[in-house]
Amino acid sequence: MVDITKMNETIRNFPGVTRKNAIHEVVDLFPTYDFKHVVAAEGExxxxxxxxxxxxxxxxxxxxxxxxxxxxxxxxxxxxxxxxxxxxxxxxxxxxxxxxxxxxxxxxxxxxxxxxxxxxxxxxxxxxxxxxxxxxxxxxxxxxxxxxxxxxDVLLSSTAKAGDDIVFVIDLDGRFPESVPYSYDSTSFKPNELVQAQMEAVCTVAERHLAHACKDMSNPGHVGTLAMMLESSDKGAIVDVTKILVPEGVDEYKWAVTYYGCAFVFACDPEHSQEIIDIFSEVSCAGAVVGKVDDSKILKITDGEDTGVLFDFTKDIVTGVRVKR
Incomplete structure (x- = not known):
């Protein structure tokens, strides 16, 4: 059973999330919207x-x-x-x-x-x-x-839409190096062809136009990365943390603040969710629909019983970047 309060505190206070707060201070000094050849930059x-x-x-x-x-x-x-x-x-x-x-x-x-x-x-x-x-x-x-x-075919992270499914895909077959306990290595010991095919799987999603938005799961962890996507998309969401896939024997709180070797979050029309999951299953990545995007500008997490507000983007920031469209 996941303690929603503990999960909230784990993600909100994680340095991989809090150190992103300063990004807007740099981005705000260098706006790109007057440069016509720049299709997208801020928040991507x-x-x-x-x-x-x-x-x-x-x-x-x-x-x-x-x-x-x-x-x-x-x-x-x-x-x-x-x-x-x-x-x-x-x-x-x-x-x-x-x-x-x-x-x-x-x-x-x-x-x-x-x-x-x-x-x-x-x-x-x-x-x-x-x-x-x-x-x-x-x-x-x-x-x-x-x-x-x-x-x-460009996939942006700032174009999630209300009603989209939130799909997490992660290579669960990995290990935590002793020297980097919050990094999950799923690539260094795998065949080169497989690792390259995992990257190519995102291109397949893009070329088939299956997703409205995508982001690779980075230092903020799985829901932390989703928060960055929602913030730049000016959206909210609810995520059922019990649906997030976790490797056997790994603590779910540690997993929430892990840097993964191969992991992506997609926002997509529900009719495309399974196809995205299937594409990644062919390259040894597990996938699941873990939530739904909405217009609330609030990211909530739930275990099906308790629900908590993780970020309220009307007053909270992760990066502070607001994409101008």
Missing amino acids: DAAVLECGNMCVLFAADGIMEKLMHSDPFLAGYYAVLVNVNDIAAMGGRPLGMVDVMSFKEGTIGSEILKGMKAGVEKFNVPLVGGHTHPDCNYDSIEISIIGSVKKS
Whole structure:
């Protein structure tokens, strides 16, 4: 039985959620709506730049300092993974990456590079350039990535509609690395072909126009990521937490604030929910309808008996980003 109050507190107070609060302070300084070739940017996993009947997808991610110190190999690997996931979430296919790497001593730099190389091979995305600071007083790795998608097939995270089903798809076959206890690794030990097929599954959803919105589940966890989608879509929802799939033996509160190797949230017409779930079942991901989008601007969670307000977007923020349409 899930304690709704405890689940609310776990998600609301999780640093993966609270550290997103500052995003709007940056976004507000750089509005994009006067740039006609920018199809979408604010509130999205990647910027969407129009280029004829295609769109260029443009994203960047940096790795938290804690991971750099605990496991520089995984820091390099995840620097690739998180960027590939951002492109996939938009319905796109990655084209190439560049990096900026800084380190204090060669051992850490070497481990970062080994991790990046493993990521390049796993996801079959080339690293085509970048910049290295070999003599810094700190260690960091940031990667920027570009991808492409047909303009007609772009998946945004800010376009969920009232009445949509909320579908979670997650690869449940993984493990928690000792060095990163809140990261669920479901990719590093899998065949490259399977991991790449999981990313391609999102493209299939996009090309069949099965979803109104999509977002890859990132640092805020499963419902935390959904909250970002709803906030940018100016919507609310109710989620039945008992319907969220959890690996056997994993605590549901820890699972709610986990970073997953392969996981996406979709908002879609109910008639397409099962097809999305079936597409991902073919690439070893489990899926379930866990809730419904509404116009309330309030995200509620329930166990079928108790219900609690997680976020009221009329007064709460996750990122604070309000997408202008």
